[in-house]
Amino acid sequence: MVRDLRTELTGRRFEKVTAEHPKIVRFPLPAVFCRSLTGRTVTGVERRGKFIICRLDSDDDLVTHLGMTGHLLVTQPTVPEAPHTHVRALLDDGRELRYDDARRFGRMLLGPREILESAHVLPRLGIEPLGEHFTPEAFATALKGTTRQLKAALLDQSRVAGLGNIYIDEACHLAGIRPTRRAHRLRRNERAALRDAIVAILTTAVDNRGSSVDTYRDVWNAQGKNQEVLRVYGRGGEPCLRCGRALKQTVVGGRTTVFCQECQR
């Protein structure tokens, strides 16, 4: 999404902005948010964990988290709006940036980077799994000092940033490690395998333009195709693609979890 937004939005100016729900537009108040965004030009688009960051010429950042069901769409204004559209921003090329989110678990924030980071508006985030610093040593540090189950530790955004329910199950299966293991008990070689699996799973998912398991859509409202290559997520009770044994479905870290009792130890 960030790559597509970078292409679509960099150099574009926001002409007219409307926003309602203060639950979605969390900071500042929606009226101030709209006023501050109007007339601003996007200078770049970045990502940190699951946060999408649009850099503006005002030195503010427009920060978006999609939650479970959020969509950022770049569309012609003539296209009918999704039912739960909360933010609209008319662009200087005649198109519109829209945020819709049925469950309203997502949010948008606008302000100087330091303010968003300092004032507890944005949470503390851990290491970037697709960054150059995601070494076996850094991964070991991230998993050190927690007795939690491996999956619960990986869901913790302050340890590794950006992993969620789908890709954690996928990476654990690829690495042959049970998500129920205690995070600090992994052997060095297991951690190395898991680190490589995380990078591989995420890289493939991005190449495949995301997992449209349910409502995920890209900025042009198109589905990804990574859901077609998922190994375990959503396949509880079905045969493991590696060994054929029925995949086990349980709950780990409060989330539905699927793994292979044969291939994952």
Added chain:
DNA sequence: ACCTACCTGGCC
């Protein structure tokens, strides 16, 4: 470190 709440929609 764990549990529940927050929301709507889709499925059974």
Added chain:
DNA sequence: GGCCAGGTAGGT
């Protein structure tokens, strides 16, 4: 009607 869903955030 009840249950489940890509994710936090806040209380205990």
